[in-house]
Amino acid sequence: MSSLLVDNIGELVTNLAGGGEGGPLGIRRRAALLVEAGEVAWVGPARDAPAADRRIDAEGAAVLPGFVDSHAHLVFAGDRAAEFAARMAGQPYTGGGIRTTVGATRAATDDELRVTVRRLRGEALRQGTTTIEIKSGYGLTVADEARSLRIAAEVTPETTFLGAHVVPTEYADRPDDYVGLVCGPMLAAAAPHARWIDVFCERGAFDIDHARAILACGQAVGLGVRVHANQLGPGPGVQLGVELGAASVDHCTHLSDADLDALASTRMDWTSGTETTTVATLLPGAEFSTRSPYPDARRLLDAGVTVALATDCNPGSSYTSSMPFCVALAVREMRMTPAEAVWAATAGGARALRRDDVGVLRPGARADLIILDAPSHLHLAYRPGVPLIRQVLHNGVPQCRP
C-alpha cells in the first residue's frame, strides 16, 4: 500500500496526554500525519513532513481521530416516527415501544435488515464515525438474535449480544424461562458472532439477579461485559457493571453517590498493563429524543470517572447517528467543555470498547481520522447541526466526500 501524507493541518487532535498543548486532546498546531498500510506511520510538524506517494492538503483545518460510537442498535426493521411524534405531544417514554420494533424485525428478511444496517453504517461513516459498536436485541429468539449479530458482524468487529433487551411478549408471564433461553441456546447461537454481552438492567426490563446471571453466562464464554444502566431511574445496574468489570455502563442518567464512587474506583492497572476501567457512556441523544433530563457529566468528570459519548442510535428513543450532534448536546446540556466532549466521543469511546488502536492518532494506531470543514474542534459544538465533516479516512482510505 502506498503512503499518504495529510499535510497542512491547522489543529491536530492526537488525544495523547502530554503530546502537545495542555488539556486532554494533545493538540499540535501546523502538523502533518503520514499514513502507511492503514496505520498512522508518523506525526509531526508540517515543516518536517516526510515524502509520500500521495498528499491531502487539509488547508489549515482541524484533524481529529474518527469518532468511536460505542453504543448503537442498528439491526432492526420499521421506524417509530409516529411514536416519536406522540411522545413530543406529551406521551412519556417507558421503553415499551421496543416490542414494536421486535415484531417488525422478526418479520424482516435478512436482506432487509442488511440494507438498513449498511445504510446507517454509511450514514454514520459520512459523519465521521470510523468505529461503531452494534447490538442485537430486536430479535429475541435464538434465530433472530443470531442472524442480527451475523449481519452486524459484516460491518463491525464490535458486536454485542443484547438478547436481554426486554422480555418478549411471549415470555411476559415467565421471565425466568426467558433468562434461561438467553443464557442457554440463545447465547450459544449468538456468541460466535459477538464480542460483548449487554443487559438492559432497568425496571420493566431485567432486575439485578437476572442481569447478573446473564452477564456471568456471557463472561463464561469469553464475552466482555457492558450494561444499560440507570437510564430511566436509580437502580443497581452501574454497581453491577463495576462488580463484573464491565468495560462500560451506558446511560448513567440517575446516579447515586455510591454509583459515582464505584465508577471512580475503577482504573487502568499500570502494573499489569490491563485496562480495568469501567467507563460511563453518556447517550444525550436519548434524553433529547425522549425529552428527559440529561445526565450530569460534570459530576462524573469532577469525580474522576472516565466518560464516553455515544449515539444510542435506535428507532425508538434516539434515532440519530450523529456524533457531532452528541458533542454539541454534551456541551450545551451536560456542562462538558468542547475538549472534554471531543475526547469522550473519540478516546472515551475507544476506552469503552477497550481498544487502544483507535480514538488516538499516534504511530501504530489505525489511520481513522476526520478532516473538518473548520479550523478547530471547538466548531463541533460552536456550529451545532452543521455537517462539518469534510473528509473521512477509514483504515487510511479516503472515503467519498459526503
Place this chain on the structure above:
Amino acid sequence: MSSLLVDNIGELVTNLAGGGEGGPLGIRRRAALLVEAGEVAWVGPARDAPAADRRIDAEGAAVLPGFVDSHAHLVFAGDRAAEFAARMAGQPYTGGGIRTTVGATRAATDDELRVTVRRLRGEALRQGTTTIEIKSGYGLTVADEARSLRIAAEVTPETTFLGAHVVPTEYADRPDDYVGLVCGPMLAAAAPHARWIDVFCERGAFDIDHARAILACGQAVGLGVRVHANQLGPGPGVQLGVELGAASVDHCTHLSDADLDALASTRMDWTSGTETTTVATLLPGAEFSTRSPYPDARRLLDAGVTVALATDCNPGSSYTSSMPFCVALAVREMRMTPAEAVWAATAGGARALRRDDVGVLRPGARADLIILDAPSHLHLAYRPGVPLIRQVLHNGVPQCRP
C-alpha cells in the same frame, strides 16, 4: 427551459391548507410535481403525472418546499469560537461580543467578506435553505454597511439594513449622533442594496425612541420593517414592530400578554389582499448556543400568532446554518409539533418575508424544494443532527448532492 418531473414522491408537503390531508402541511401521498421555467407547473397524483424531458425518482421519499431562513447575519469576518467556549464554561451572553466582529469585519477586504458569505450561503443551500435573508450590521460605518449589503445582494434579494445592530464603540458616549448617522448618510448609502430595515431593540442596544426613529426613516424610503425584539428580556420591541406594521419581530423570547395580544391582532387583510400579519420569528439556535431559556412557541401558536423559525446564523450567538437543526430544537424545546415546525421553517419564513412564491408548492410557485433521505417530514425532528437532505432544487435546478 426543459421540463422536469419529480416523480414517486411518498409524502409531498405543499403547505396548502385544504390541499391534502388535514393539518397545516397540505400533505399529498404518492404524488408527482412538474417543473418548468423554474416554477412549479403541476402537482398531482403520481399516476396522472404528465410527460417531461427529464425525471427525478424520489423513490418514495418526502418532498418539502425549500426552507426559508428569514433571519441570518452572514456578512462578517473572524469567528468567536473562544467566546463560545468561555460562555459554555459559565460566562453570560450580553451581545457585547458583536463589537469584536465589527472590528474584524471593518478590517476585511470585500473579497474576504464575499468568500464567507458564499461559503455560508452554499452550506445553507446544501442543508435545504433555498431562500435566505441576510443582514448587514457588522460594518456600522457608511461605507462598511453599504458594502455589506452590496455583497449580500449578490446572493439574495432579501437583504436587510441593520446599521442599528449596536452603537459602535466610537459613538459609545453619543448614541444620538449615531442614530442621526444611521438615518442620514448610512441609510442613503444602504437603501439601494436593501429590501428591509431592522433594529436591535434591546437594553444595551437601541431604546424604543431610537428604534422608532430609525425604522420610520427606513419606511420613508420604501424599506420594509423587521425588529430584533424581546430577546434578552422584556421590552417594547414587539409592540413597536406591530405598531409599524413590521413583517416580522424576531426572537420573542420574553413576551408579555400584551405583546401576545398585539401579535395576535395582526392578520391578512382579505378585502385588499394585503398581508399585514406581523410574524413572530423564533430563533432557537440562539438559545441553544447562549444556553438561555427558549421562547414558548406553544403559547404563541395557541394565541393564533403566525410563527416562523430561522437560524439567526451569526458568529456570536448562533453559528448554525441548519434549518433542520432548528426544526428539531423547536419540537424538543418549544413544544411545536413536527408539522408546525416544518410549516414555520418554510411557509412561516415566507410569511415573515411577505413572499407568496416560496415556502409553498403549488403551480406558479418557485420550484424550490427538498427531497429528503426519509419517508416523512417527521424525520427532521425524529432524526436530529443527521444530514437528511438528499437533493435540493433551487429555481428548478437540481443542486449537487451534498
